[in-house]
Amino acid sequence: MTRIGKQTIGLDNRPVIIQTASIVGPKEAQGPMAGYFDHCLEDEFWGEKTWEKAESKIIKETVNLAISKSGISSSAIDFCFAGDLLNQCISSSFGLRDANIPFFGIFGACSTFVESMTLGSIFIESGAANNVICATSSHFCSAEKQFRFPLELGNQRPPTSQWTVTGSGCSILSSSGEGPCITHVTPGKIVDMGIKDANNMGAAMAPAAFDTLMAHFEDTGRKPSDYDAIVTGDLGYIGKDILEDLCKTKGYNISHNYDDCGVLMFDKLEQDTHSGGSGCACIATIFSGYFYKQLQERKIKKLLLIATGALMNSTSSQQGESIPGIAHAIAIES
Amino acid sequence: MTRIGKQTIGLDNRPVIIQTASIVGPKEAQGPMAGYFDHCLEDEFWGEKTWEKAESKIIKETVNLAISKSGISSSAIDFCFAGDLLNQCISSSFGLRDANIPFFGIFGACSTFVESMTLGSIFIESGAANNVICATSSHFCSAEKQFRFPLELGNQRPPTSQWTVTGSGCSILSSSGEGPCITHVTPGKIVDMGIKDANNMGAAMAPAAFDTLMAHFEDTGRKPSDYDAIVTGDLGYIGKDILEDLCKTKGYNISHNYDDCGVLMFDKLEQDTHSGGSGCACIATIFSGYFYKQLQERKIKKLLLIATGALMNSTSSQQGESIPGIAHAIAIES
Numbered sequence: 001m002t003r004i005g006k007q008t009i010g011l012d013n014r015p016v017i018i019q020t021a022s023i024v025g026p027k028e029a030q031g032p033m034a035g036y037f038d039h040c041l042e043d044e045f046w047g048e049k050t051w052e053k054a055e056s057k058i059i060k061e062t063v064n065l066a067i068s069k070s071g072i073s074s075s076a077i078d079f080c081f082a083g084d085l086l087n088q089c090i091s092s093s094f095g096l097r098d099a100n101i102p103f104f105g106i107f108g109a110c111s112t113f114v115e116s117m118t119l120g121s122i123f124i125e126s127g128a129a130n131n132v133i134c135a136t137s138s139h140f141c142s143a144e145k146q147f148r149f150p151l152e153l154g155n156q157r158p159p160t161s162q163w164t165v166t167g168s169g170c171s172i173l174s175s176s177g178e179g180p181c182i183t184h185v186t187p188g189k190i191v192d193m194g195i196k197d198a199n200n201m202g203a204a205m206a207p208a209a210f211d212t213l214m215a216h217f218e219d220t221g222r223k224p225s226d227y228d229a230i231v232t233g234d235l236g237y238i239g240k241d242i243l244e245d246l247c248k249t250k251g252y253n254i255s256h257n258y259d260d261c262g263v264l265m266f267d268k269l270e271q272d273t274h275s276g277g278s279g280c281a282c283i284a285t286i287f288s289g290y291f292y293k294q295l296q297e298r299k300i301k302k303l304l305l306i307a308t309g310a311l312m313n314s315t316s317s318q319q320g321e322s323i324p325g326i327a328h329a330i331a332i333e334s
Numbered sequence: 335m336t337r338i339g340k341q342t343i344g345l346d347n348r349p350v351i352i353q354t355a356s357i358v359g360p361k362e363a364q365g366p367m368a369g370y371f372d373h374c375l376e377d378e379f380w381g382e383k384t385w386e387k388a389e390s391k392i393i394k395e396t397v398n399l400a401i402s403k404s405g406i407s408s409s410a411i412d413f414c415f416a417g418d419l420l421n422q423c424i425s426s427s428f429g430l431r432d433a434n435i436p437f438f439g440i441f442g443a444c445s446t447f448v449e450s451m452t453l454g455s456i457f458i459e460s461g462a463a464n465n466v467i468c469a470t471s472s473h474f475c476s477a478e479k480q481f482r483f484p485l486e487l488g489n490q491r492p493p494t495s496q497w498t499v500t501g502s503g504c505s506i507l508s509s510s511g512e513g514p515c516i517t518h519v520t521p522g523k524i525v526d527m528g529i530k531d532a533n534n535m536g537a538a539m540a541p542a543a544f545d546t547l548m549a550h551f552e553d554t555g556r557k558p559s560d561y562d563a564i565v566t567g568d569l570g571y572i573g574k575d576i577l578e579d580l581c582k583t584k585g586y587n588i589s590h591n592y593d594d595c596g597v598l599m600f601d602k603l604e605q606d607t608h609s610g611g612s613g614c615a616c617i618a619t620i621f622s623g624y625f626y627k628q629l630q631e632r633k634i635k636k637l638l639l640i641a642t643g644a645l646m647n648s649t650s651s652q653q654g655e656s657i658p659g660i661a662h663a664i665a666i667e668s
Binding site for chain 2: 001003007009049050052053078079083085086087088089090093094096097098099100101102103104105106107108109115118119122123125126127128129146187188189190191192311312313314315316319321324326
C-alpha cells in the first residue's frame with residue numbers, strides 16, 4: 001500500500017475482482033445493456049408483497065449468485081460491504097441478514113458501490129481479509145415512494161430528472177485468483193455547489209465527480225488518455241455534459257473515452273427516462289454486467305470507475321438545503 | 335495485521351486514539367455522566383431552525399473540537415468515517431460537508447461509532463492513513479419525529495423503550511502519538527432472532543452483541559476477566575440483562591465488569607427514560623467523554639467496547655418485519 005498525493009492510495013498487492021453478478025428489473029431489461037446482465041426480472045415485485053421486500057430479495061440473490069459463480073464457499077467470505085438508498089439501508093440489512101458474514105453497512109447514496117469496493121480493496125490489500133463481498137441495490141418503485149411522490153399519483157417528471165435503476169450489482173474481491181485488479185483508490189470529499197433542485201441530481205453531483213477526478217489525476221500524474229475508459233455513474237446526460245465542461249476548464253479533454261452509466265442504461269428516445277438512469281444499482285449493474293466482461297476480455301485494459309452520490313434526503317430538501325455530492329474513484333486494470 | 339480466528343483482526347501497529355470530543359444535549363446534561371462531556375447544550379436547537387440542522391451542527395462542532403483539542407491540522411486528517419440515524423445519514427453529510435476531508439459514509443444504526451473506529455483502525459494499521467476521524471451523532475427530537483411519532487402528540491412510551499441521546503462523539507485515530515491503542519477489532523454479523531417490537535430495541539440487539547462477544551472470546555482465547563471493563567452501547571436495562579443471561583448459557587459470567595452506555599447515560603429514577611439511552615451518540619459520547627478519560631488515567635487498562643445497532647426502519651416495522659441486530663467490538667488498551 002502506497003499513499004500517493006493527498007487523496008489516492010496505490011494498491012501494490014492488487015486486489016483481484018474474481019467475480020461479479022447483476023440482476024435488473026423489467027425496464028432495464030428493455031434497455032441497450034440488457035444482454036450483459038445475469039438475470040432480468042419480469043416485474044418489480046419478484047413474488048414479494050412490497051417493493052422494499054423485492055429490493056431485499058434482489059440484493060440477496062445477486063450476492064448469492066456472485067458467490068455461486070465464483071466457486072468459493074460463502075464461509076470463505078470474510079466481510080461484506082453493502083448499502084442502498086432506502087431509509088436506514090434496509091434493503092441491504094434485510095437482504096443479507098441470513099448471509100452469516102461479518103457486515104459493514106455503508107451509505108454513499110449512488111456512490112455506494114465504489115465506496116464498498118474502496119473499503120473492500122483496502123481490507124484485501126492490507127491482509128485484513130482474503131475475500132470480501134461488495135454489493136448495493138436500488139429499486140425504482142421503493143425510491144420514488146420514499147424520495148418523491150407515490151407512484152399511483154402518476155406525477156410528471158421534469159426533463160432533468162433521472163430514473164432510479166431497479167437492480168443489484170455485486171463484486172467479490174480477493175487476495176488471489178484471476179480477474180481484473182484494483183490498482184488505485186481515490187476516495188472523494190463532500191462537495192456542495194449550492195444546487196437545490198432534487199430533480200437535477202446530475203448537476204448536484206458533477207462537481208464532486210470533477211473534484212475526485214482532478215484529485216486522481218493530480219495525485220497519480222495520470223491524464224485522461226492513460227485510461228481506455230473513464231466511467232462515471234450516475235451523472236446522466238446533464239451531469240455528464242457538466243463534468244466534461246468542468247474538465248475543460250482545467251485543460252483536460254475527457255470526451256474521447258468518457259461515458260456515464262446513467263447514459264448507458266436506457267434508450268433515451270424509446271424509454272422516456274429523461275436525463276438517464278440513477279440509483280446505487282446503476283453503476284453497480286453496468287460495472288458488474290458490462291464493464292467487468294470488457295475487462296475480462298481485455299477490450300478495456302485500464303478503467304477509471306467513478307461513482308457519484310447525492311447525500312440528501314426529502315427532509316433536507318423540504319428544509320431548503322442544497323444537495324451535497326460525493327464521488328469515489330477506483331482504477332482497475334485487466 | 336493478523337487475522338485471528340474467523341472474525342477478529344489483531345492490530346500489531348496499534349492505532350492510537352489520540353483525542354476525543356463529545357457534545358450532548360440538555361437532558362444528557364442532567365444525567366450522571368454530565369461532568370465528563372466537553373460541552374452540554376442548553377436546548378435542542380442550538381440556534382438552528384430545525385432539529386436536523388441542530389444535529390448537523392452538533393456533529394460538525396464535535397469534529398471541529400476533537401481536531402482543535404488534538405493540536406493537529408485538519409489538513410493532516412486523511413479520511414473521515416461518519417454516520418448517523420437520520421434518513422440517508424444527512425446529519426453527517428451536511429454537518430461535515432465543509433470539512434474538506436475525504437469522506438466514507440457508514441450506517442450501522444447505533445453500532446455506527448464502533449463501525450467507524452473499526453474501519454478507521456484498519457486504515458491506520460495498514461498505512462492507508464496517518465490520521466482519521468471517526469464520528470457519529472443522534473438527536474432525540476429528530477429521531478422521534480422520524481422513527482416514532484411527532485413529539486407534539488406527547489405519546490406515552492412503553493417501559494421497554496429507550497431514549498435517543500442528543501449529542502455527538504468523535505475519536506481521532508493516528509498511526510503515532512500518545513493515547514490508548516486499539517489492539518483488536520471483531521466486526522459483527524447481522525443477527526435476527528425475530529423480535530418485532532420496535533419499542534424493545536434492547537431485546538432485538540442483545541443476541542447480536544452476544545454473537546460478537548462470543549466470536550471475540552473464541553477467536554482471541556480471552557475471557558471476561560481479561561478485561562477491566564466490557565461495555566456495550568446501547569442495550570439499555572432490558573438488553574443488558576438479556577446479554578448477561580445469554581453469556582451464562584455459554585459459561586461466561588460478565589456481570590462483574592460489564593456495563594452498558596444506555597444504562598450509564600441517564601438516572602433511571604429521576605429522568606424517566608425507561609430502559610435507558612440509545613442512539614448513535616450514546617456509546618459515542620460516553621466513550622469519548624467518560625471511558626477515554628478512564629483509559630488515559632489508567633483507571634481502566636483493558637476495555638472491550640461493543641456497539642450494537644438495530645437495522646430497521648419505520649417502513650420495515652409497518653410491513654411486519656422483525657428487527658435485525660448487529661454489534662461490532664474493538665479492544666482498547668491504555
